Amino acid sequence: MSQDGTAIAEAVPPWQHATLRELQRLERAARLPQTMVLQAARGTGLERFAQALTGWLLCQQRTNAPCGQCDGCRQWQAGNHPDALRILPEGAAQEITVDQVRVVTELLSLSRHHRGYRVVQLFPAERLNRNAANALLKTLEEPGEGTVFLLLSEQPRNLLPTVRSRAQVITVPRPSEAQAREWLVAQGISDGENRLAMYPGQPIRALEDEDQETAPLFDTALQQLEAAPSELTQVARRVAATREDATRFLEWLATQAWNDAASHLSAGPSIGTTCAVETYQLTLQARGALRANTPPQLAVESLLVSWLALRAQSRKGAGRESHVGN
Incomplete structure (x- = not known):
């Protein structure tokens, strides 16, 4: 592999190589956009790409990869x-609030500390509220010499048009199915195919599927809810305190439902199979609502109301199946 290929391979996954090379080429030609929207599908490595690009821009040598020295x-x-x-x-x-934007603009009025670029990342950029965006527009139009804005978005349709219109949109590609499988194998993941079944097209999310610390908390919360349905609001608040918490909970529940459905199907169709499949579908709907900026607690509460009804239906169905079997 060439030196250039090796350097890039160490920084980003293979499906991002060409995009990073192109931005490096633009920088060397003094044509790098100063304000960019970096958009990518969730779970495909958007943050990794932004970090690799940032590290390269901050390097004072800027060869094929950061020099590290x-x-x-x-x-x-x-x-x-x-x-x-x-x-x-x-x-x-x-x-992202107007007060945060004011801090950024104040810092940009100061001189850079090093020869090279100053890089500002906003993630996720669609979380800029309207006041913050309005306060930032002038800076996005004229960032100043040596300043680069990277606006990261996994939901680009939710970006304010005034923000998008002031940026060069760079789409960071998603991997093919074969690329995703091969990359997971190279990371030492032996069950990559199963993980990609749970997180289709999201190899980074599949790699990071290490929710061992939060899984017991989520499991306990659902046990408490089933024992005391009147505590639904409190349980939803606990597992969805932030948008990130809600996302982790929904992905955990989707995984549990997927595994339950596969387990029940191996023994033949049953009420349990139906419950697991419908739970999986409900989590997908809740994740869609969350991505459409539904408040996290509301998205999870709505899911849990339906989940409780499914559980009650499953218990009744299991009782009837047991009675028939006797």
């Missing part, structure tokens, strides 16, 4: 590079 690389690797800003949603509404 310059002051810029060392500070980036230590997580304290003064010319790297990452803005995440905050508060109960999980939004």
Whole structure:
């Protein structure tokens, strides 16, 4: 493999190589857009791509990959590079606020600490509220010399049009099914096909399917709900305190339902099979609602109402099947 190919392979998964190479080419030709929307499907490595691009831009050598030796690389690797800003949603509404934008614009008025770029990441960019976006528009149009904005979005249709119109949109591609399988095998994942069945087209999510710490908490919460349905609101609040928590819970429940359905099907159709399949479908609907910016607790509460009804139906059906069997 060429030096260029090796350097890129170490930074991003193979389906992102060509896009990163093209941005490197544009930078060398002094044509790199200063404001970019980086959009990609969830679970395909958008954050990895943005981090790799940021690290390369902050390197003072900028060969095929970050040199790892310059002051810029060392500070980036230590997580304290003064010319790297990452803005995440905050508060109960999980939004990027006007106060955060004001901090960014104030910092951009100062001189850069190193020779090279200053990079500002906003993730997810669709969480910019309207006031924050309006306060940022002028800066997005004219970021200033050496400043690059990376607006990361896995839900680009939810981006405000005023923000999108001021950026160059870069679509970071998703992998083919074969690429995703091969990449998981290369990461040492032996059950890659099964994981991709649970997370279709999302090899990064499949790789990171390590919810061992949260699974017992989710399982306990559902046991409590089944024992005391009147506590539905409290349970929903516990598992969906933030949008990220709600996403983890829904993905965990989808996995459980998928595995339950497969287990029941191996023994033949039953009420349990129907319950598991319908639970899986409900989690997909709830995930869709969450991605459409439904408040996380509301999305999970609606799911749990239906889940309780399914569980009650399953218990009654199981009782009838047992009676018939006797």
